[in-house]
Amino acid sequence: MATDQMARAGGKQMERRRRGAIVTGIGTAARLGLAVVWAWAGLAKISDPEAAAQAVRAYRLLPEALVKPFGYGLPFLELALALLLLVGLGTRVAAALSGLLLLVYIGSIASVWARGISIDCGCFGGGGAVSASHTAYLQEIFRDIGFLLLAGWLVRWPRTWASLDGLLATD
Amino acid sequence: MSQKNSSEAKRTARERMQEERAAQEAKTKRLRKFGIIGTVLAVIVVAVVIGVLVQNSRTSSYDAATQAPAGTIGTNKLIIPVGSSAAPSTLTVYEDLRCPACGSYEKSFHTTVNQLMAQGKIHVNYHVVSFIDRNDNGSGSKNAANAVACAQNVGKFHGYHDVLYANQPDETDDAWADKSKLITLAKQVPGLDTPTFESCVNNNSFGAWVTAVQKDFDKSGYTSTPTILLNGTSAYPTYNGEQISTANLIKWVDAANKGKTPATISPSASAALVSPNASPSAG
Incomplete structure (x- = not known):
């Protein structure tokens, strides 16, 4: 009976471990996926600072004095998040900040849409005014919601493989 | 009796030690956590500040x-x-x-x-x-x-x-x-x-x-x-x-x-x- 109990406990443990591995695997994929998204978004915006500033200006949300700091700074915020997620340092915090930034982006796109302004979101470079037939607000918002889900997963289950967090043994 | 007492005393001492060690561990864990959060924020702030400065210097001034x-x-x-x-x-x-x-x-x-x-x-x-x-x-x-x-x-x-x-x-x-x-x-x-x-x-x-x-x-x-x-x-x-x-x-x-x-x-x-x-x- 004792051995039976032990076997059952062992089975449960193995089951738990297997489920843990699946969660960790998904988390790892989400972490690296989000890192690639931020790296791509950031790199696409740093080559032409004027274009990045204009992409921000086109939202007509910020006063002119803040257009340049945001246009110049946001790509580097994205790159910093990419770096942190890539090495897996402070995964939960980085994911939470990613989610916050994505919520800001989604809100901004929705606001532009609601005000009837025709722009490219400038999410991956480009940006600025486009003709009304070339707007893609719904796709842009759905895409960002997809990224938001990755960030949400990592906030809930931040443990991943090949991460600095793992090396430092903190969870 | 005395044996029993002494073993009880030992256990409480061990428990106390375990508790202390657990508290210590929790403390270092917490500190490490704050350290990581601080590092994350520092990385972000440094990246953004350097980025803004670099981009500012890259935009050609026009005369x-x-x-x-x-x-x-x-x-x-x-x-x-x-x-x-x-x-x-x-x-x-x-x-x-x-x-x-x-x-x-x-x-x-x-x-x-x-x-x-x-x-x-x-x-x-x-x-x-x-x-x-x-x-x-x-x-x-x-x-x-x-x-x-x-x-x-x-x-x-x-x-x-x-x-x-x-x-x-x-x-x-x-x-x-x-x-x-x-x-x-x-x-x-x-x-x-x-x-x-x-x-x-x-x-x-x-x-x-x-x-x-x-x-x-x-x-x-x-x-x-x-x-x-x-x-x-x-x-x-x-x-x-x-x-x-x-x-x-x-x-x-x-x-x-x-x-x-x-x-x-x-x-x-x-x-x-x-x-x-x-x-x-x-x-």
């Missing part, structure tokens, strides 16, 4: 006194004027040399615009913007804008402008990324293709001015090209609700000029405005 092509006007010398400034009406044109809508505007209206200038009825203020490179990637807009600035610097903007629009590549074809194509087209403008012009095109000599013109357009609130204004009122695609056509453009200009005298333009200057690329011996 109107030394970096604008000769003959440009306006507060920061960002406008290229064509025609007699004494003409009563002003046509303001924001164009991107790579923009297909600008190409079709030029195709339909450049003859009429040139004639109106030759008659001394209008003068045109060109803003050569260059944002298509952002939308479609590439460098053709900026290269072409720099090249027309080089032409303006030697007084041959008008002819070269017309040649470039007549030979505009498809929007998605960034043909003018290759500066030699711009130089080849310059051969159609009598006297333009000189070693000075070629080095001006190849060295992007008016790059800072091109950026400044685009920045000015970014802040203008106009969002598309061509933006055409007749005496400050939008004239493209409609002017006060009326669709633009060559006949309507002439009609609008005449209405705006009512009671005003057209500029006096010498016959040779007039001929040059009508066909800016005719060989000078013919004039």
